[in-house]
Amino acid sequence: MAHLTENPADKDRFICVYPIYINSKKTLAEGRRIPNEKAVENPSCAEIRDVLTAAGMNVYMENKMHPKEWNRDVQFRGRVRVQLKQTDGSLCQEKFKSRKDVMFYVAEMIPKLKTRTQKSGGSDSSSQQGEGGKKSKKKKK
Numbered sequence: 073m074a075h076l077t078e079n080p081a082d083k084d085r086f087i088c089v090y091p092i093y094i095n096s097k098k099t100l101a102e103g104r105r106i107p108n109e110k111a112v113e114n115p116s117c118a119e120i121r122d123v124l125t126a127a128g129m130n131v132y133m134e135n136k137m138h139p140k141e142w143n144r145d146v147q148f149r150g151r152v153r154v155q156l157k158q159t160d161g162s163l164c165q166e167k168f169k170s171r172k173d174v175m176f177y178v179a180e181m182i183p184k185l186k187t188r189t190q191k192s193g194g195s196d197s198s199s200q201q202g203e204g205g206k207k208s209k210k211k212k213k
Contacts, residue, residue, distance in 0.1 A: 079159055080155075080156070080157035080158060080159065080161055081155060081157070081158055081159040083132070083153065085155075085157075086130075086131075086132075086153035086154055086155050086156070087153070087154050087156055087171045087174065088151050088152070088153055088154075089120055089124075089151070089152045089153075089154060089171075089174060089175060089178065090103070090138040090141070090150075090151050090152075091114075091115045091116060091117055091119075091120060091138075091148065091150070092104065092138045092140060092141050092148075093105040093106065093175055094106055094111050094112050094115050094120075094175050094178055094179040094182075095111060095112065095113070095114060095115060096108055096111035096112055096113050097113060097114055098111075102140055103138055103140040103141070105172075105175060106172070106175050106176060106179055110176060110179050110180070111179055112178075112179050112182045112183060114147070115178070115179075115182050116147060116150075117133055117149070117150030117151065117152055118133075118150075119182050119185060119187070119188075120152045120178050120182070121133055121152050122185065123177070123178050123181040123182055123185070124152065124154055124174070124177075124178065126181075127165070127177065127181075128165065129154055129155065129164065129165065129168070129174075130154070130155035130164065131152055131153065131154050131155070132152075132153050133150055133151070133152055133153075134150065134151045134152075134153060135149060135150060136149075136150065136151040137149055137151075138151070154168075154174055156168060156170075156171070156174070
């Protein structure tokens with residue numbers, strides 16, 4: 073009898089996609105796995121799940137953290153497991169032959185999500201956050 077983990081349809085054999093893999097704000101050393109020009113700014117687990125579910129993939133989310141993700145914020149928490157192969161070893165979808173194919177597809181589709189397209193120009197203002205704020209506060213004597 074074969075081990076359970078040898079079955080490609082077993083949940084343990086699903087590939088993992090962390091948001092950090094496709095985050096344009098991260099460097100390769102910080103865990104990004106695709107070229108920066110193809111990456112997305114701060115993707116969330118829910119966005120990855122939504123895109124892959126819409127593509128007809130078998131996915132589920134786990135409340136896990138990537139080891140290189142220093143930010144423990146809920147926004148950066150989570151990992152998406154994706155089924156690439158069926159029980160007989162054949163691909164679930166021809167367009168997703170590898171983990172890289174999945175990451176490129178997700179990174180391409182997330183900017184097209186309604187939640188992203190409605191926020192027009194929202195990313196510009198958030199990048200300037202943290203500047204200023206503590207100006208001209210003199211100590212009272």
